[in-house]
Amino acid sequence: MRFRHGLAIACAAVALSPQGARAADNIKIGVPIPLSGPTSVYGVPILKGAELAVQQINAAGGVLGRKLEILSRDSKANADEAVRLSRELIIKDNVDFLAGTLTSAEAPAVSTVAKENKIVFLAPSSKSTILTDEKHINPYIFRVASNTDVEGLAGAEEMAKLKDVKTIVTIAPDYAYGRDSIAAFIKALKEKAPNMQVVDSQWPKLGEPDFTAFINAMMSKSPDAVYCSLFAGDFVTFSKQATPLGLFKKIDNRLVDGGEVGTIDEAQALGKDYPYGIIANTYDPVIWTGTEPPEHKKFIEDLKAYTKAQYASGWSIMGYQMIEALAEGIKKANSTKSDAVSKALEGMTFDTPVGKRSFSVKSHETFAPEFWGTMVKDANYPFALLKDPQPMPTDFKAN
Amino acid sequence: MAASFLFGQFMGGLTTAMFLFLIASGLSLVFGVMRLVNFAHGSFYMIGAYLAWQAIQWVHPTGAGFWIATLFAACGVGVLGGVVERLFFRSLYGREELYQLLFTYALVLILGDAAKFLWGTGQLSVSTPPVLAGSVVIFGSTQPLYNLFMMVVGPSIAFFGWLVLNKTGVGRMVRAAQMDREMLDALGANVGHIYLGMFVFSSFLAGLSGALVTPIQSIVPGMDVLIIVQAFIVVVIGGLGSFWGTFWGSVIYGQVLSFGILIFPSFSLFSVFALMAVILIVRPWGLFGRPL
Numbered sequence: 101m102r103f104r105h106g107l108a109i110a111c112a113a114v115a116l117s118p119q120g121a122r123a124a125d126n127i128k129i130g131v132p133i134p135l136s137g138p139t140s141v142y143g144v145p146i147l148k149g150a151e152l153a154v155q156q157i158n159a160a161g162g163v164l165g166r167k168l169e170i171l172s173r174d175s176k177a178n179a180d181e182a183v184r185l186s187r188e189l190i191i192k193d194n195v196d197f198l199a200g201t202l203t204s205a206e207a208p209a210v211s212t213v214a215k216e217n218k219i220v221f222l223a224p225s226s227k228s229t230i231l232t233d234e235k236h237i238n239p240y241i242f243r244v245a246s247n248t249d250v251e252g253l254a255g256a257e258e259m260a261k262l263k264d265v266k267t268i269v270t271i272a273p274d275y276a277y278g279r280d281s282i283a284a285f286i287k288a289l290k291e292k293a294p295n296m297q298v299v300d301s302q303w304p305k306l307g308e309p310d311f312t313a314f315i316n317a318m319m320s321k322s323p324d325a326v327y328c329s330l331f332a333g334d335f336v337t338f339s340k341q342a343t344p345l346g347l348f349k350k351i352d353n354r355l356v357d358g359g360e361v362g363t364i365d366e367a368q369a370l371g372k373d374y375p376y377g378i379i380a381n382t383y384d385p386v387i388w389t390g391t392e393p394p395e396h397k398k399f400i401e402d403l404k405a406y407t408k409a410q411y412a413s414g415w416s417i418m419g420y421q422m423i424e425a426l427a428e429g430i431k432k433a434n435s436t437k438s439d440a441v442s443k444a445l446e447g448m449t450f451d452t453p454v455g456k457r458s459f460s461v462k463s464h465e466t467f468a469p470e471f472w473g474t475m476v477k478d479a480n481y482p483f484a485l486l487k488d489p490q491p492m493p494t495d496f497k498a499n
Numbered sequence: 500m501a502a503s504f505l506f507g508q509f510m511g512g513l514t515t516a517m518f519l520f521l522i523a524s525g526l527s528l529v530f531g532v533m534r535l536v537n538f539a540h541g542s543f544y545m546i547g548a549y550l551a552w553q554a555i556q557w558v559h560p561t562g563a564g565f566w567i568a569t570l571f572a573a574c575g576v577g578v579l580g581g582v583v584e585r586l587f588f589r590s591l592y593g594r595e596e597l598y599q600l601l602f603t604y605a606l607v608l609i610l611g612d613a614a615k616f617l618w619g620t621g622q623l624s625v626s627t628p629p630v631l632a633g634s635v636v637i638f639g640s641t642q643p644l645y646n647l648f649m650m651v652v653g654p655s656i657a658f659f660g661w662l663v664l665n666k667t668g669v670g671r672m673v674r675a676a677q678m679d680r681e682m683l684d685a686l687g688a689n690v691g692h693i694y695l696g697m698f699v700f701s702s703f704l705a706g707l708s709g710a711l712v713t714p715i716q717s718i719v720p721g722m723d724v725l726i727i728v729q730a731f732i733v734v735v736i737g738g739l740g741s742f743w744g745t746f747w748g749s750v751i752y753g754q755v756l757s758f759g760i761l762i763f764p765s766f767s768l769f770s771v772f773a774l775m776a777v778i779l780i781v782r783p784w785g786l787f788g789r790p791l
Contacts, residue, residue: 136620139620140620141619141621143624144620170573246687281585300764301764302760303764303765305768307719307721307725308705309712309716309722309725309726309729310514310515312511312512312646312757313508313511313512313515313756313757314760315511316504316507316508316640316757317508317760317761317764319504319507320501320504320507320508332622332719333622333719334717335716336622336624336716336717336719337715337716339714340624340627340714340715340717341643341715341716343632344627344641344643344644344645345633345634345641345643346634346641365621366622369621369622369623369624369717370624371626372626373624373626374628413517415536418699421705422571493653496736497661
C-alpha cells in the first residue's frame with residue numbers, strides 16, 4: 101500500500117516538475133511531411149530547415165517567452181496519411197499549429213483539417229493553385245511556396261528574353277502540377293512574347309522511364325526552344341536520353357524548365373552530364389554566384405553546420421521560411437490562438453534569407469519569386485551552378 | 500510527316516523493346532520452367548542498377564568502370580537470386596500460385612526498403628561510357644550509339660539463352676523439368692539444381708538489364724514496380740513462358756508506345772493498355788502462348 105502511494109506521489113511529482121511544466125508551455129507545431137519514399141528527398145531537407153529555424157529562434161529566447169517545438173510525422177506523401185496524422189497531432193498531441201506537407205495532394209487535404217479544427221496551417225512547398233483559390237481558401241491555410249501561375253509567368257519572361265525563338269514545344273508530367281504549369285506558361289507567353297507560339301505539347305506520365313518517343317516527337321516539330329516542367333528523377337532521365345538524341349544541340353540549349361532543376365540537389369545528381377546552358381530555377385541557389393546577400397550566406401553556413409553536409413540542400417529554405425513566418429505571425433498577434441495568428445498573417449511581411457515575403461490578404465500566399473538563371477559549368481565544383489540568380493517573375497500582379 | 504521522323508520513332512520504339520525484352524525474358528523463363536510468377540524480378544532489376552552505381556563509385560567514375568560495374572552488378576544479383584531461391588522459393592514450388600504471389604510481393608517490399616536504406620531516396624545517375632556516348636545519323640535521324648548497342652546486346656543475350664535451352668543437353672534437361680518434374684526426378688536428374696540454375700540465370704539477366712539501363716535512366720526508388728508492370732504487359736501480350744512471345748511482345752509494346760503518342764498525345768499510356776485489354780479478351784494466353 102505504502103509502495104502504491106509512493107508511486108502516485110512520484111507520478112504527481114513528475115507531472116508537476118519544472119520540466120513537465122516547461123514542455124506544456126512550448127508552442128507545439130505539428131509537421132506532417134514525407135520522411136520515407138521517393139519524395140522524402142524533398143521532405144527531409146524541408147524539415148531540417150524548419151528544425152534549424154526553431155533552434156535559432158529558441159536560442160534567441162523563443163516567441164512570447166515560450167519555446168517552439170516541432171512534432172514531425174512521416175506523411176509518406178499520401179493525402180490520407182497526412183490527414184490522419186494531422187488529426188492525431190491536433191487531438192492527441194494538442195499542437196498549436198500545423199506546418200508541413202509536401203505535395204499538392206497532401207496540402208489541400210490537410211487544409212480542410214485545419215479549417216475544421218480552426219488551426220493555422222502553413223504549407224511550405226505545394227504549388228497547385230487550388231490550394232488557395234477562391235473555392236478552397238479558408239482563414240487558416242497559408243502558402244509559403246510559389247504557385248503554378250507565378251512559375252508559368254517567370255518561365256514565359258525567361259523565354260521572352262531568348263532571341264530567334266518563334267516555335268516552342270512543351271513537355272510536362274501528366275498530372276495536376278504539369279497541366280497547370282503549362283497552361284499558366286502558355287497564357288503568360290501570349291502576353292510576354294506574342295510572336296512566339298507553342299506548336300506541340302507532350303505529356304509523359306510522372307516517373308516515365310523512357311522519353312525517347314516523346315523526344316523524337318518533339319524534335320519532329322523542329323522547335324526553336326523547349327519549355328519543360330519535368331523535375332527530379334524525371335528530368336535526370338529526360339536529359340540523359342535527350343542529349344544523345346541531339347535535342348539540346350538542335351535547340352541550341354534553349355530549354356527553360358520551371359520544375360526546380362536548378363536546385364543544387366538536381367545538379368549534383370546529374371554531375372557532369374548536366375545539360376549546361378539551359379535556363380532553370382530554384383528556391384535557393386545555395387552556392388550563390390554573383391553578389392550574395394549576407395543573410396543568405398549566414399543561413400547556408402548555419403544550415404551546413406546543422407545538417408553536417410558538405411553542400412546544403414536547396415529545399416531547406418522552404419522549411420526555414422515556414423517557421424520564420426509562423427513565429428513572426430505569433431509575435432505580431434501577441435497570442436498563440438489561431439484566429440489571432442491568422443489575422444496577423446494576412447498581409448504580413450516577414451524577412452527571409454532571400455529577401456522579404458508577404459502573405460496576400462485575399463489568397464494567403466506569398467507568390468514567392470524563385471531564382472532563375474542559366475546553368476553553367478564551374479571549375480570549382482563537380483556539378484552545374486545557377487549563374488547570376490535573379491528573382492523572377494518581375495511582373496506579377498495578384499488578381 | 501517526314502520519313503526520317505517515322506524512322507526515328509521506329510528506332511526509339513525498338514530500343515524500348517529490346518530493353519524490355521532483356522528484362523521480360525528472365526521473367527518469362529522462370530515462369531516457363533518453374534511455373535513461378537516472380538513479382539520480385541523488377542526488384543532484382545532495381546538492385547542491379549544500384550549495385551552498378553555503387554561499383555562505379557568504388558572503381559572511380561571513369562569509362563572503364565562501367566563495364567566492370569555492369570558485370571559486378573549482374574553477378575551480384577545472380578548470387579542474390581541464388582540465395583533467395585535456396586532459402587525461400589524452394590519450399591514454394593508446386594504450391595498454389597497465391598502463396599508464390601504473396602511471397603514474391605513481400606520480397607518486392609523488403610528489397611525496395613533495403614534499397615532505400617542502403618542508397619537513400621534521391622535520384623542517382625551513371626554516365627554513359629565514353630565509347631558509346633556519341634550518336635550517328637541514320638536516314639536523317641539521330642541515333643544514340645548506346646541505343647544501337649542495346650539493340651544488339653538485348654537480343655544476343657536472350658538468343659544465347661534460347662540456344663542453350665533448345666540445342667544443348669542442359670537445355671534438354673530444363674525442358675524436361677518443365678514438362679514433368681516428377682518423372683525427371685525419378686530418372687535420377689537433380690531437378691533442384693536445374694531450378695537453382697534457371698533462377699540464378701534469370702536474376703543475372705535482371706541485374707544485367709538494371710545495370711545497362713543506368714546510362715539512360717535515373718536510378719530512383721520505385722523503378723522496380725514501374726518496370727515489373729511493363730514486363731508483365733509484355734509477357735501478357737506475347738504469352739507467358741514463350742520465348743518468341745516475349746520477343747514479339749516487347750517489339751509490339753515498343754512500337755505501340757512510340758506511335759501511340761502520335762495518335763493520342765495526351766494519353767501516352769492508353770494505347771498500350773488498350774492493346775493488352777484486347778489481347779486478354781480475345782486470346783488470354785497471349786499471341787504465342789499456349790492455353791494453360
